Amino acid sequence: xxxxxxxxxxxxxxxxxxxxxxxxxxxxxxxxxxxxxxxxxxxxxxxxxxxxxxxxxxxxxxxxxxxxxxxxxxxxxxxxxxxxxxxxxxxxxxxxxxxxxxxxxxxxxxxxxxxxxxxxxxxxxxxxxxxxxxxxxxxxxxxxxxxxxxxxxxxxxxxxxxxxxxxxxxxxxxxxxxxxxxxxxxxxxxxxxxxxxxxxxxxxxxxxxxxxxxxxxxxxxxxxxxxxxxxxxxxxxxxxxxxxxxxxxxxxxxxxxxxxxxxxxxxxxxxxxxxxxxxxxxxxxxxxxxxxxxxxxxxxxxxxxxxxxxxxxxxxxxxxxxxxxxxxxxxxxxxxxxxxxxxxxxxxx
Numbered sequence: 001x002x003x004x005x006x007x008x009x010x011x012x013x014x015x016x017x018x019x020x021x022x023x024x025x026x027x028x029x030x031x032x033x034x035x036x037x038x039x040x041x042x043x044x045x046x047x048x049x050x051x052x053x054x055x056x057x058x059x060x061x062x063x064x065x066x067x068x069x070x071x072x073x074x075x076x077x078x079x080x081x082x083x084x085x086x087x088x089x090x091x092x093x094x095x096x097x098x099x100x101x102x103x104x105x106x107x108x109x110x111x112x113x114x115x116x117x118x119x120x121x122x123x124x125x126x127x128x129x130x131x132x133x134x135x136x137x138x139x140x141x142x143x144x145x146x147x148x149x150x151x152x153x154x155x156x157x158x159x160x161x162x163x164x165x166x167x168x169x170x171x172x173x174x175x176x177x178x179x180x181x182x183x184x185x186x187x188x189x190x191x192x193x194x195x196x197x198x199x200x201x202x203x204x205x206x207x208x209x210x211x212x213x214x215x216x217x218x219x220x221x222x223x224x225x226x227x228x229x230x231x232x233x234x235x236x237x238x239x240x241x242x243x244x245x246x247x248x249x250x251x252x253x254x255x256x257x258x259x260x261x262x263x264x265x266x267x268x269x270x271x272x273x274x275x276x277x278x279x280x281x282x283x284x285x286x287x288x289x290x291x292x293x294x295x296x297x298x299x300x301x302x303x304x305x306x307x308x309x310x311x312x313x314x315x316x317x318x319x320x321x322x323x324x325x326x327x328x329x330x331x332x333x334x335x336x337x338x339x340x341x342x343x344x345x346x347x348x349x
Contacts, residue, residue, distance in 0.1 A: 048343035057293075057301045057339050070331035071295060074276035079317045080268035082217075082310055083210075086241060087201035087248075091259040092191055094172065099181050099188065102165040109158035116151035123148040176232040177247060197257050199228060201265040202238040202245040210269060212246055219264040220256035225313050227251070228265070266311070274320040278306050282315070284333045290316075293329040293336045301329065301336055 047058045059069065123144040129136045169178035177198070180188040190196045199218060203210065217225045231247040238245060248265065250257060257263070282292045283306065290308055293301045310317040329336060 047339050054302055055340055055343070057336050058299055059301060059336065059339070060299045064332075067335045068332040069329055069335050071327040072330040073327055074278060074318075074323060076320070077275055077277055077312075077317060078272040079275045079310065079312070080272050081270050082266040082268050083207065085201050085203050085207065085265045085267055086238075087199050087218075087263050087265045088238070089250075089257050089259050089261045089263060090198040090200055090247075092198070095177070095181060095188075096192070098165060098169050098172075099184065102162065102169070102181060103184075105158065105161035105165050109155065109162050112151060112154035112158040116148070116155050119144075119148040119151040171235055174232045174235050174247065194252050197250045197252060197259070198231070199248045199250050199263060199265065200234060200238065200245055201248055201267075202241040203243040204241060205243050208244050210267075212244075213268050216248060216268065217266040218248070218250045218257070219266055219311065221261065221263070222256045223311075224256050225266070225311060226253055226257070275310075275317045276320060276322055277312055277315045278318055278322075278328070279315040279330055282328055282330050282333055284337050286337065291333075291337075292323075293333050294323045294326045295328070296326055303336070303340070 048055050049058075050056070059067075063069075064071075123141075126136055126141050126144040130138065130141045166178065166182055169181045172178075173181065180191075191198055201216075203212075212230060214230045216228050216230075218228045219225055228248040228250040231249055234245040234247055236245065237243060278292055283290045284293075284303075285291070286303075290306050291303045292306055294304050295301055304323065306316060306318055306322070308316050
């Protein structure tokens with residue numbers, strides 16, 4: 001009997017050990033499978049597929065509305081090709097000094113003329129008395145004549161100073177600006193109050209034969225375009241460029257321009273050609289290049305490079321056939337760029 005119970009107990013213990021090993025194996029195998037599954041990379045959901053080597057992003061209207069993506073057509077324009085010339089916003093110190101010099105010279109001339117207007121009649125009066133009845137001495141006549149001749153010399157000297165100041169103004173600034181310096185008035189005051197800026201633009205030697213347009217655009221260092229109008233040729237050139245120079249007037253619409261600042265002048269040439277304007281809100285920059293997203297078919301978008309050679313106030317002009325019959329993203333292009341980048345990301349634990 002004891003032997004029976006002993007065998008039974010041993011059998012139960014052995015069965016329990018086997019069952020424990022089986023459970024441990026199953027649990028361990030599940031953990032291994034789970035770990036192996038977690039080690040597999042998880043691809044982020046993507047709306048991008050590659051078609052003919054081009055990334056095509058699918059984004060339907062509800063998704064666009066939720067992410068702030070707005071579509072619109074490109075504005076058609078008639079635009080003249082523009083060339084770039086370099087220039088400088090003129091500092092007015094020399095003009096102000098010339099104005100003061102000329103004003104002082106004119107004041108001295110007016111004073112000398114006033115003195116001459118008194119001295120000459122006085123000489124005539126004294127000489128008349130002397131010739132009539134000798135009531136005045138010859139010495140008095142000589143003194144009056146000396147005073148008259150002195151005032152004549154003063155007038156000549158004052159006139160020479162005025163002429164020299166005007167010649168300096170013409171040699172440095174040309175007839176138009178020299179006229180402002182000479183007359184003063186509203187034209188010069190607008191410059192002095194910085195309501196307008198005088199810009200000296202110099203053409204390169206290869207551009208020297210071109211006809212300078214009466215209007216152009218000043219591109220400030222901040223990239224803004226300001227309409228400018230031609231004033232006159234300049235009597236001197238920029239020694240760094242050695243080309244023909246011209247003065248233009250640019251309005252002080254923004255704080256972008258300051259005296260002494262270097263600028264780029266865009267000068268229209270040739271006949272107007274049709275084109276479209278890509279607004280600046282449509283552009284994203286990638287690897288130093290500008291791009292826009294066009295919609296070749298509903299809910300599908302592709303990224304296309306644009307040219308920034310022809311800037312306008314609110315964007316850049318492109319050829320008329322750019323994205324022809326297609327709408328482009330005019331707001332929120334960064335969302336589509338993010339989708340492109342997200343498609344390249346693989347996430348793992």
